[in-house]
Amino acid sequence: MSVPRTLFEKLWDRHVVRAETLDTPAVLYVDLHLVHEVTSAQAFDELRRRGIRVRAPHRTIATMDHSTPTTPGGFAALPVLDDANRSRQAQVETLARNCAEFGVPLLPLGDARQGIVHVIGPELGLTQPGMTVVCGDSHTSTHGAFGALAFGVGTSQVAHVLATQCLLQTKPKTLEVRVDGALAPGVSAKDVILAVCATLGVGGATGHVIEYTGAVIRGLSMEERMTVCNMSIEAGARAGMVAPDDTTFAYLQGRPHAPTGAAWDAAVADWRALATDAGATFDRSVTIDGSALRPMITYGTNPGMGVPIDAAVPDPDRLDDRAERENAWRALRYMGLTPGNPLAGTPVDVVFLGSCTNSRLSDLRDAARVLRGRHVAPNVRALVVPGSQQVKRAAEAEGLHHVFQEAGAEWREAGCSMCIAMNGDQLRPGQLAVSTSNRNFEGRQGSGGRTLLASPLTAAAAAVTGVITDPRTLLAGGAPA
Ligand SMILES: CC(C)[C@H](C(=O)O)[C@@H](O)C(=O)O
Numbered sequence: 001m002s003v004p005r006t007l008f009e010k011l012w013d014r015h016v017v018r019a020e021t022l023d024t025p026a027v028l029y030v031d032l033h034l035v036h037e038v039t040s041a042q043a044f045d046e047l048r049r050r051g052i053r054v055r056a057p058h059r060t061i062a063t064m065d066h067s068t069p070t071t072p073g074g075f076a077a078l079p080v081l082d083d084a085n086r087s088r089q090a091q092v093e094t095l096a097r098n099c100a101e102f103g104v105p106l107l108p109l110g111d112a113r114q115g116i117v118h119v120i121g122p123e124l125g126l127t128q129p130g131m132t133v134v135c136g137d138s139h140t141s142t143h144g145a146f147g148a149l150a151f152g153v154g155t156s157q158v159a160h161v162l163a164t165q166c167l168l169q170t171k172p173k174t175l176e177v178r179v180d181g182a183l184a185p186g187v188s189a190k191d192v193i194l195a196v197c198a199t200l201g202v203g204g205a206t207g208h209v210i211e212y213t214g215a216v217i218r219g220l221s222m223e224e225r226m227t228v229c230n231m232s233i234e235a236g237a238r239a240g241m242v243a244p245d246d247t248t249f250a251y252l253q254g255r256p257h258a259p260t261g262a263a264w265d266a267a268v269a270d271w272r273a274l275a276t277d278a279g280a281t282f283d284r285s286v287t288i289d290g291s292a293l294r295p296m297i298t299y300g301t302n303p304g305m306g307v308p309i310d311a312a313v314p315d316p317d318r319l320d321d322r323a324e325r326e327n328a329w330r331a332l333r334y335m336g337l338t339p340g341n342p343l344a345g346t347p348v349d350v351v352f353l354g355s356c357t358n359s360r361l362s363d364l365r366d367a368a369r370v371l372r373g374r375h376v377a378p379n380v381r382a383l384v385v386p387g388s389q390q391v392k393r394a395a396e397a398e399g400l401h402h403v404f405q406e407a408g409a410e411w412r413e414a415g416c417s418m419c420i421a422m423n424g425d426q427l428r429p430g431q432l433a434v435s436t437s438n439r440n441f442e443g444r445q446g447s448g449g450r451t452l453l454a455s456p457l458t459a460a461a462a463a464v465t466g467v468i469t470d471p472r473t474l475l476a477g478g479a480p481a
């Protein structure tokens, strides 16, 4: 009998080209390399300087997402092509030139398949179980939802992977995050991962790859599993993953890059064998009672500073550690929140529905559940930004854009948008946003802007009432227990 192994260990073993030694990391083979405009330019420059070609262009694909405008028509249609817009445009043009020169397939602005890198990989069937997936982007952990080992890498590693299709890695430890029970109505995948981040803390999973297990995780759709895996990095994890199962296979079957015919059957048989073996052990395990979870929201300036939406702002003075206490006070001063006050009822200026965490069709449907037949509060600007052109078309096919527009929200083109504020969509200083994205760092959504992370249901509820609101009060039959 072979030694029982975890999902992570099976993937690691399959991809090691050269084992780790005392003084050198392991060499890992990379099955899929995703590229975007922000972290690739210097990597291509490096290849050019050294006269190296891209080793496996067919395992590489690029999209434009971070710096692209989300107004229809792209750069050409912008009212002002100021310096900032010109430099964004130069960035995407550089990517287009690099892809043409190095033979890398590209989904440019205007392409029907363009979108946020972590949304398009799965929806095109590029991301598959058992793969190693890398991208010069920390939220590459999203792809782990498929039972892939998916890492974010830095720009110099992007160059390594372009040149060699391999990556140097020291072997991470394993952490099981088990979410048992069943989620109550109005509680979503975003609430699960915000609770995980609050439980582990921002550095809590450093050096580990998380495998999410338990009844709640098994019951999530692929889109919801992506939301969970997406924010693994916010707890410090190297990657997050979910073992592939029938939900995974049903999502993948028929997608453009998924195997077909006999190759599909063989792939599914292989993928099924990836699940963690009975008796395999993790370096650490954490259990969360999913049945006890309530909608979550952050109050501070890192994603681990989250509480149930009906809780009060935590008092920093209750923290024993001096550095943590000072950090918490600084966060509350920045956020303009007072310890002991309820979060619910706090006025909101902007609601952002989008980002690689929550911009897929199911997220937009959740938002529409709340917004249908209602109106965005007069003091609120609400933006709905689909994660890809494909999501946009699917949402329009079922009329969701009408729901948003009739409610007074903006319906925009696909991209990172206000998640990162490097494309013209941003908060003004002092504005407070409820956002479905994944980072609430100081100034993340615009200099001086303040961000509270929450689910699409919670964000939509804030849009309607103009204040932080428990979404269960607005859902049919979903009053808080
Ligand atoms: C621009 C990119 C390097 C960055 C990342 O790595 O995550 C961005 O996507 C983000 O979300 O902060």
Ligand code: SF4
Pocket (backbone or CB within 6 Å): 065, 066, 116, 117, 118, 137, 139, 355, 356, 357, 415, 416, 419, 420, 437, 438
């Ligand atoms: S949507 Fe946000 S988190 Fe995701 S890749 Fe873009 S900037 Fe990064």
